[in-house]
Each structure stands twice: as C-alpha cells, then as structure tokens.
Amino acid sequence: MIRAFFIWFLLATPLLAAPLTRDALEPMIVAPYALGAPVNDKGVWTLLNSGGGEAGYVFETGPLAPLPGFSGQPIDMLVMLDREGRFIDVRLVSQNEPIFVSGLGEAPFRAFLEQYRGHAISEPLVVGTPYGSGAAASDNVYLDGVTKATASVRIAHESILAATLAVAREKMQGISAGPPPRPDPELDEALDWKDILNQGLVTRLVVTEGQLDAAFAGTLWAGDGAGGDPDAPFIDLYAVDLGPPSIARAVLAPGTLAEVQRFAARAPDDELYLLIEAGRHGLVSEDFVRNTAPDRISATQDGLPLALRDADILPDLAKDVPQDLGDATKMIVRLDRRLGFDPTREWQLSLQAVRLHGQFQPEVGTTHFTVALQTPERFFVRPEAPKQLSPFGEALRNRATDLKVLAGFLTVLIAVLLAQSRLAGLRAFTPVRLSILAFVIGFIGFWGQGQLSVVTLLAVIRGMTAGGLEVLLYDPFGLLVWAAAILGFLLWGRGFFCGWLCPFGALQEFAHHLGRLLRLPQVEPPASLARALLWTGPVALTALIAVAIAAPEHAETAAEVEPFKTAITVHFDRPWPYVLWAGGWLAVSMVWFKGFCRSLCPLGAAMRVGGLLRLRRWIPRRAECGTPCQLCRVRCRYGAIAKTGEIRYSECFQCLDCVKIHDDPATCVPLVLAARRNRRAT
Template sequence: MGVFRFLLIAIATLWLAVPLGAAPLSREEIAPLIMPPMSLGEPLNDQGVWQLLNSGGAPAGYVFETKEMAPLPGFSGAAINILVVLDPEGRFLDVKLLSHNEPIFVSGLGEAPFHKFFEQYLGHSISDSMVVGTPYGHGADGGQLVYLDGVTKATASVRIAHETILGAANQVARTFLQGISTGRPAYPDLEVDEALSWQDLLDQGLIGHLPVSNAQVQTLFEGTLWEDDDPVATDEPDALYLDLWVADLGPKSIARTLLDEGTLDELDHFMSISTTDEPILVVDTARHGLVSPEFVRNTSPEWIGMHQDGLPIALRDSDIYTELSDQVPEALRDGTAMILRTDRRLGFDPSREWTMTLQAVRQHGMFQPETGSVDLEITHTTDTRFFVQPDNVERLSPFEEAIRNRQTDLVIAAVFLAVLLPALLFAQSRLAGHRHFQTIRLTALAFVTGFIGWWGQGQLSIVTPMATLQAAISKGSFAFLLYDPFGLLIWGAAILGFVLWGRGLFCGWLCPFGALQEFADRFARLLRLPTIRIPDRIDRPLRGLKYVILAGLVAVTIFAPQHIDKAAEVEPFKTAITTFFLREWYYVAYAALWLVLGLFVFKGFCRYVCPLGALMAIGGLLRGRKWIDRRSECGNPCQLCKVRCQYGAIKKSGAIQYSECFQCLDCVTIHDDPKQCVPLILANRPNRHMPKTEPAE
C-alpha cells in the first residue's frame, strides 16, 4: 500500500499545476495559409476571427481558428485546432488542420488520413446537416443529411474534430452571418405535374409582373443629383422603363409552360447537378435590360437583389441561354430573359413570399461620373401545392450518432459482457471447475483480442484517463469520452469490475493485449520453451515499476501535455491492437519484444510495466469483498496455489493479493478440486476430517 500512498500524494501535488493555453496565431502565421488570390484582412475580434479579402481587396468571407471558440479536448486532452475559411454565404472554402495531439494520428496511422478527412468539407455549407458516419436521415434535395466518411480506427478523434468545426463555425455564423439559415426549406415536389397555360399562370399568380414607367422612375430621382440625368425619362414619361416578369421555375409545371424545349432540357440537366438550387426566371421587355454592360455570365447580377423575411438572398446567373415557349406572348419572347439561381440551403424557402429588387441606375458627370440608384421592388409567392415541406430530420447528438454507427458492435459486446459478468459473479466455482474451463477461457480471450481489440478498437489505454485528468485540471469538457461508446462500454465494465473483483476483470478478461500475452505463453508451452520465474526479491520491486511509470505519465500530462502521446508509447497497445502492427519498425519491434518476452516471462508487461494496470490496481481499492475462498490450510502447510499462480498474486500465508490478481481462476479450480487441493486430498484419506473452507467475504 506504500506505493499507492506515494502515487496518490504525487497526483495531489501535481494537481496544483495548470497548463497554459496557447495564444491565437499571429497574422504572420495565418497569412501564408490563405490560398491565393484570397488574402488575409483585418482581425474582427479577439477570438481569432479575421476578414477574408478577394483579389480586389474587398471582403470575401471569414478566417478563424477553432481552438478559441470550440476548445473541445481530444483523446490526448488537448484541443484540435483547425483553420476554417467561410465565404459570406456560409460555404466552406478551406479547412486545414493546424495542430492536434491525437495519439492515433501523431504516431499511429500518420496524419495523412486526418488531413484527407477535412477535404470533405469544401463546398459544403454550414447550413448542411453534416454527420460523420452512415446514413440515418431521410429527406429530399436541399434537406438531406450530408455524410462525411470517417477514418477507420480513429472514429472518435474524427468526431471530435467534426464537432469542433461545427461549434466554431456556428459561433461565427451567429455573429457575422445572420442571414444564414440552418432550417430545412421546402423544395419542389417532382410528383406534381399539371398542364398549365399562360393564362393559368396569370390567373393563379404563378408569374409576377412589375411595370414601371419613366415618369415613376423620374419621381423617385426628384430632388437628387441625378434628377436631370435621364432625358428619355422626361421626353417619354408614359413609356415603360421596366416591364419585369418573374416566376419560380422549380415547379416542373411552371417551367414547362414558360420555357421552350431546348431551354427546358438544359434546365433539367442543370437541376440534376445543382440539386439544392432554385431557378428564378426574370424577363424585361422595356429599356432597363436587367444587367449592366459589365455583367459577366455565371456571376451575381449587380442590379438585381432578393430578400425574404428581411434577410438577403444570394442570386447568381445559371448560365443558361434562355428561350421562352410559344405559349408566352411575343413581347416577352423578344425581351431580355435570364434564369437566376439561389441556394435553398442558404435560407431561401420557395414556398413563402419573397421580394426581388431591381436598381434603376443613373450617372452624373462625364469624366468621373457619380452613380446613383433607386430600388424597384416586386413581391411574389408561388402556391404551396408545388412544394414539399420536409420532415424535420434533425441531427442526432454526437453521442447518439456514435452509438448508431456502432450499434451492431455494441450489441455483440454487450451480449458478451452479459454472459461473462454473471458467470464470474454467480457461477465462479462451477465455471472454474468445468472440465472445458481452459477452452472456454481461451475462447473468451480470442474474442477479446479479435472482436473487442482488432475489430472493435476497444483496447483501453492510459491515454484516456490522462486526457480526463487534463480536462479536470483545466476545467475543460469531458465530452470526448462520449465519442467512443464502444470503449466507454468496456470502461464501464472495468469500473464495475473494480467493485466486484478489483483489477482482475479487465486485466484478466477484457484486455486484448493482455490476452495476446497469454496466448504467447500458451504457444511457448506447446514449444516446450523454458519458463523464467522471477525471484521474489526481484519480483516485488519490479511490480512497483508500473506505479512509477504511471506517476511519470501524470507529470507529463500536467507539465508537458504536448508530449503525452510519445510518453504513452510505453504502452504497445496502439501498435499491436489499434494499428495491427502497421507502424514504423521501432514501434513494431517494441511491441514484438514484449510478446517474445512473454514466451518466457508470463505476462511480464502486465505485471511490471503497464501504467494502465497500475491505474486498474488503484481502482481495485474500491473492491468491497474477498471473492476467492480460502482454507485455514492455505499457506500453511499447503503452498500449491501459490506455486501454481503465474502472476505471483498469492502470498506465502495463502492470502490473495488482489492488486496483482488477474482473475484467471486457476486457484479457484485447485481449491474446489478434490484431486488437486492438498487439504481435500488429505481429508479424503481414512479417519480424516474434511477441511473447513473460509468463504470469501
């Protein structure tokens, strides 16, 4: 118990130290990360949000780090810091990994898969319902969930990174992108296909019309610098300045009525690619002309704007050469027509009223003319029968997403635990005495190695409690524990085992690397290799080594957390289980060394070096009972259990040293077997009394 006291005092002392967080990156550090022709503008706040500038020096979006706004700790205890670049409409222009300390990527899988994961965000919007994993939501275009591929063997770290990005991006959106919607707007119902005529469109208000005369525009400019800058308006006051027609082409029935066959085919092809865009037809038969002489196709028209609910809606030319159908009056067919598009994910709901604004522009002066404008507005609504109101498919919480994506694995592991735990708790003696007990145990260990370890990635590691310690010291979030429900299930079983058996449940039954070492010993016995028994005078101090290593890891976690991933490599778990030996040769050699040593020294790593085993032994102090039966003859005169115990967990007195017990049940088998237990053998001789068992408390 002296080692335990030493470690607890060390932890309490180190608890007083609080690591300092890193400051946001400077302009000199961030500017080179911005892809040309964009450049870094001025800082917008003290949380690392910067303005993004385009090639002309105009505002073009936002640049920010995630660690200031969403410092969600990863499995190393440190936050994952990501550089995010958003355009004004909330689309991801760039997502770059800046820094992290996730053990699986630092020295396991390598950083390439992590960097590749972030490439999936490009082109998506913060309005998208993005999740990591497999589909669980249903919806149609513009409302469906967007699924990002995770990274095998690093699902939890990837989920933490994803939530970090969303958390920071949403903060920026609430502050700087108030027009961005996270709702799921209506979208055209492709099942609605009505035969409509031009007159039907007029009668049902499916096409809007705004005629504006020269006199009306002149009135709007009266009293301004530009009052006398349009002689046509004063010479022909009754003539039309603007004869605007607008219609939503999303509904198939309306589009087929207004467009000729060639344009309709081109629009269908465009919509099959741009599934979240809503096409808007605008036609002008007067002299306004819709766009300026400088307009470039497939860009945003500077004279046309749109808003809904008081918020601006981004418009862009669809670059479709537009011809109207023969049903449309000839005057419209001779006018200027174009199809604009807006993204429903950015807040536009085509089933509700919206307003389009056109600027009437005048210039004053010749050499450096001053430009003035007035707005001409038309409000339009398309009947709701042409649209589908999507069901509210909401994102599950990160924990629920993780559970759903691992549900099969979780069910299988839960069934295994539901059989194992009651068998050890209520049928321990029957299990240990079963004639096929060793086969049953080896089968369980094979399942733990193959399914829980290699397949399920449920190898517990000292990294998790060290990250928990760091989060506690820095008063950070413990949410990272929820991103790996499979590991959390194994942790739950191990902690329950503390109360019922001490460290033995995990170390003896649920540790994949421990199981590998036991298989190494079995293989050595088949080869008849010699077993090295460590003398007691050396064995005792060696057992204390794992507590010293644990204390060292605690110190590194607090004083140098950036090095915890390297320090935790004292565990070969990541090499042997997580990456299945697919790492640099020196990591593989280190893990192989322990397995080779296990051929001669029974589970040497577990007994002498494992810091997680040391932590499990400390957790085993919660054990509330002595669960292994003993007899008064155990230890004096009988030493059979002590001699047979390969863990050295039985004292000369016959008492069980539960902090070193791996729950192999070999001593239980001996204790209950009248052919092995010496007191029972002696008692079965003539004129002998049956020895009395001292039951476990």
C-alpha cells in the same frame, strides 16, 4: 489481417465529420493570424490578428456542409475568412476522392484551393473557364478546375460555398442558417397562367431602350447602340418558380413538366426557375455553354451571392401561355437550397447589359437591372430545425450501434463469469477464452477504440484542477468500458478488466500462445525480482500523476510509457521508436507471460487500487490450500497466490486456472487424496 479488415471497413463506411480540436487547428493557422475562441460546437472559431483583435472566422467545411464525394465521405477543408467575407486561405484537411488518392495525387487539388485567396464570398465564384472571346463580359469569377477531376472539384467548391455562406449569413448578416424549406408535394392547387399572374406568382421585369440609354448616360458607351425606339423593351423578363408542383403545371407543357419532375427526383435540393425573356437582351451571350453558370445573369440573397446554374432543360410552355412568350428566349435555371437559398424570402435576380465601344479590341461597358423575387410560404414546408444535442448526446447517437453491441457483450460476459465454475470446467475453456479475447482485441480495441488508458485518469486530474470533466463525455464507448471495469472491481477486483477486457493485455496473451507454439523458452523471474517488479507500475503511475499536476503540457508525452496508443489506437502506424516499444513488449510476452501487465503498466497499478472496492473473496479455497498443497501457487502464471494459499487479489487477473484446479477431482490434490482414502475405506 485484422488491421487490414478494420481499415477497409472504416474506409467503406461514410464517416461523420467531427470538428478538429484546438491542438490540431492551431498549426494550420498562417501568420500573422492566430486562433481565437470557439464560436459554436460545429468547428467555427474566431480568427485573431497580430494585435489580438478579431479579424474573421476559421472553420471546417466537413461539419458545416458534409456534401458526400465519390468516396461517399465529405471532403473536409479549412477556410479562413476575414470580417469582410474575403478568403484568407483555403486548405485541404482530409479527402478520400479516388482520383486524388490513387490517381493524380493531392497536389493539383491543393493548387485549386489556392485560387480562393483574395476572392470575396460576395463574388459569384464559378468552377470552369469563360467561353468565347475575351471581349465578352461576365460577372462570374472563374476558378480553374482540375482536368480529370471536374466532378470532385465541383463537390469541393459547393462544400466551401455552403459552409462559408452559412457562417457569413449567421455571423456577418445576423441571419441564422436554419434548414431550408422544400416544396410541399401535398399542396395541390388548380392554377393556370392567368391565375399565377393575378396572384403575383410571376415576377416581371421590363426595361425599355430609353431606360438603357439613361443607365449609360454620361459614360463612354452613351452613344453605342442608342437611337432606337425609347419605348421598345430591351428586357421583358418573366420569372416563375417551378418548385411548387401547382405552379409548374400551370406554366409548363406536359413533356417539360415530366422532365422537370425527373430532374427534381435526381437533385431534390435544387430549386428550378423558368426565365422567359421577350425583349432584346436574350438572357445570355452567344458564347454561353449550356449546363454552366449563365454569364449575364446573377442572383443574391441577403447581400450574398447565390450559385445559379443552367439546368440544361429546353422548356415548352403550357397551351394557355401567350404565343409571343412561347417564341421568346427561355431558360430553366437552378439554385441549390443546400447553400442557404430560401425561395420564401426575398432574393434578387440581376441581368447584366453590355455595350461595346470601338471596333478593334472594343472596350466593354456594363450595367445591371435587378428584380426582387419571393414565392409565398404556403407552397413550401419548412423542416423543423433539429434540436441541438449535447456533446454526450451527439456522441451517443453517433455510436448507438457500437454501444448496443458492447452492452450486450458485457452483459453476457458478466453473466458467464458469475458462473465461473461452469466456465472453468469446460473442456474447451481455452478456445472459449481466446475467442472472447479476440473479440476484445478486434471490436473493443481496434474498432471501438475502447482501450482504457492512464491518459483518461490524467484527463480527470486535469479536469478537476481546471474545473471541468466534459472531455470524458465525448467518448461514451470508453465510458461504458470504464463502468464495466468499476462494476468488476466490486465483484472480482482488478481481474475483470485486466484479465478479460484489456485489448493490449489480450494481445500479450496471444503473443504468449504464439511463443509456446514456436517452442520458445519460457522465462519466469526469481520470486524476489518478480515482487520488486510489481512496484514499477505504481512508481510509473505516481510519476505520471505528478507530471499531470506540475507540467500538464508534458502529460501526453509522459503517458507514452503505455504502448496502448501505438498498438491499439493507431495500429502500429507510428514512428519506429514507438513501434519498437510496443512491439518489444509483445515480443517479451512471448517468453515472459504478460510482462508489461505484471510490471510497468501504470493503468494496472491504478486498477490495483480500484480492486480495493472488491466486496467478496470470490475464489474458493480449502483448508489444505497452501498447507500442504502448493499446486495452484506453482501453476499461477501471475504469481498471485501466496505460499500460505491466500489469493493476492491485487495481482489476480481472473484467468480461472486455480478455479479449474479447485473444482477438478482429478487435479486438485486434496480431492485426489480424499478419493484415495475413500477407495481404501471401501
């Protein structure tokens, strides 16, 4: 039940994408390529060819372009890009889109991603199918979508474009992809059509019929469509940026302006442009379908394509715009700033001119006319680039809430344990303890993944030999648990962690109570065997350290002697041998109290060493303890009390049973005898 709840909670909460590690990435790189060195901390790596030379880049879309899908989480894909900006491969890493999870399955999604292979980022890639006859020419490269999953596929496509363009701009063009500017809503200038013309806020492209003939001169299509007035305009294009509110008011009628404002509220990352074409070109072909990529208009910036789409708005112009422009072909298109588009830097709008030669299955000839556009910086605000946090700072920010809850819990727990006599004296001590252990299992273990492990100690050993311990900074939650355990060493020895903070230890204690409820026979090994079993943990710890030093590539496998990963980290979702190992120890705990903790646990052996830092003997003793009273020793389920009454703190789990006996006048034998003597004396 707990596992199901936390899995549901994880799926219901948007996750921040963390880049894959080298170990996870390398199996995904297809031959003859190999994974090179990391480029940055956003998951961009160099790609090497078979000779070891740099062949391109490999990266995930999740960390670079976390566009949320219908599940609320980004679709994460792996992109392999060569140095010319051509897709080598695009693979699905993870997704939670409902249509692919419980509907169509992932097969059609993976098939869609295969279409990117061989295409270049310089091509205007569009999801969909071309409309009209096959003779209609278009610069767009169409990728077949997935029926019933069009929206999810488009989100994936935009994520691929955004991530790939960011890498291409920064690594291939030398232009850092910083946060895009946004129209300044506070800037209010009184402008009209004449003002925006005089200030150069309207871009105009005029191409005459004579210039069109010159563009096709010497080709098969030189005589097709020629012979008209050479001075007549074939293209008479006006382009206006509608992002700045002052410019939009100057060119649009009130009704269209309101529609544009509603569109901007729904899609705040889109920059809208008004195109007015008063010539013969007409902007698009007769087969064009609204709300798709225009088939005869394309855009580029820094030599890379921009994703240009029709905004599906039929514009009416302001009253002072010339009447002939009001009757011309008009269209409002949109460009996504999330994909790296910056309207304050020069970009190019290109119109494709088409001629056909022949009557039956005519041959298509094309030429292009381009105009440069740029909107003044004053109309925009540029968000300050976020300061790059260190890995530790990023991890702190991502887990801030969890860390606050954990710090509060640890503070309360330490304060309560410092008043151990009051806690042990509670009538409801067992329910209180089990409630604390349930929180440890659920929050620290399953949710926070704060199960300490000997793997961390092995990582420290490897880090010290390799000259770096940065890996520890990626888990501040675990570091806080380690800090609490070390503080516990000073106050109580190993008992604070092993008795109160270890999720797997808590699971074993619940298994013990279940065994009691089921009336299973309780087994306690003979004293000699119990003492011998105490050495199995140190032997396992020594062996693991030896493996970490001598054969570090096998250290993770050897650490599977701990069942923590299976039981806590992955919630028993592993192959059956691992589940049998972890579940077997829990079954053993039903009849032998916390058997793993008291025998084979290598982390427990390390905690015994840490317990040497203990500064005081915190368990109260009387002169009669051990001589003659043996009650505490007999009832100690950990065998941590010697016959002499001395506490073996290296084996004490701070269960407080002996403290409860010591302070209870009705249970502690010396106190009972003293009370009898007092009654006789009176």
